[in-house]
Amino acid sequence: QVQLEQSGAEVKKPGASVKVSCKASGYSFSTYRISWVRQAPGQGLEWMGWISAYNGNTNYAQKLQGRVTMTTDTSTSTAYMELRSLRSDDTAVYYCARDSSGWEQFFDYWGQGTLVTVSS
């Protein structure tokens, strides 16, 4: 069965960086994209960007351009999301999601979420 297993919770200080991992299993990793979605406490869902596990192509939400980097390691079927220059409003649960890149595009499997807390 398809599973996305994320790394554990993080506490960071303002200005620091965080790197969250998402290990995929149960499907051919290279045939899908991975999107990252975050959710601030009590707020809605915000799409951050996607990475193609096939060729490493990325596309980021304009709001996060310059602060976010998404990568993959196909040898371990793991995707990573690094966010730099953290601010208090980056405090959120960060989800990875399998993102199909065919004619029909949706997030059909999700990780369990990683809470990132930014606090001095």
Add this chain to the structure above:
Amino acid sequence: DIQMTQSPSSLSASVGDRVTITCQASQDISNYLNWYQQKPGKAPKLLIYDASNLATGVPSRFSGSGSGTDFTFTISSLQPEDIATYYCQQYDRLFRTFGQGTKLEIK
């Protein structure tokens, strides 16, 4: 950027009621519109893709319709386990955008 306006932001209904949520896109998105359900403390779950297609294993009381800029999500007969927040989400070749969500409560 394409903006998604979802309404209402919250909704209270009784078990057995028909519930409708709407989502409006800031420009024509054809049928590139998905719906998700999120329960507290859990990851979202795909319910409807491409505006009207039921995802695998999703009960038939859930349905979606619409194209262009105006979309509707319907629960035909509300069940207690449907209490959640619902999100629409559009996609194009490069970007995805979520609506702001509709919190559904039992009256």
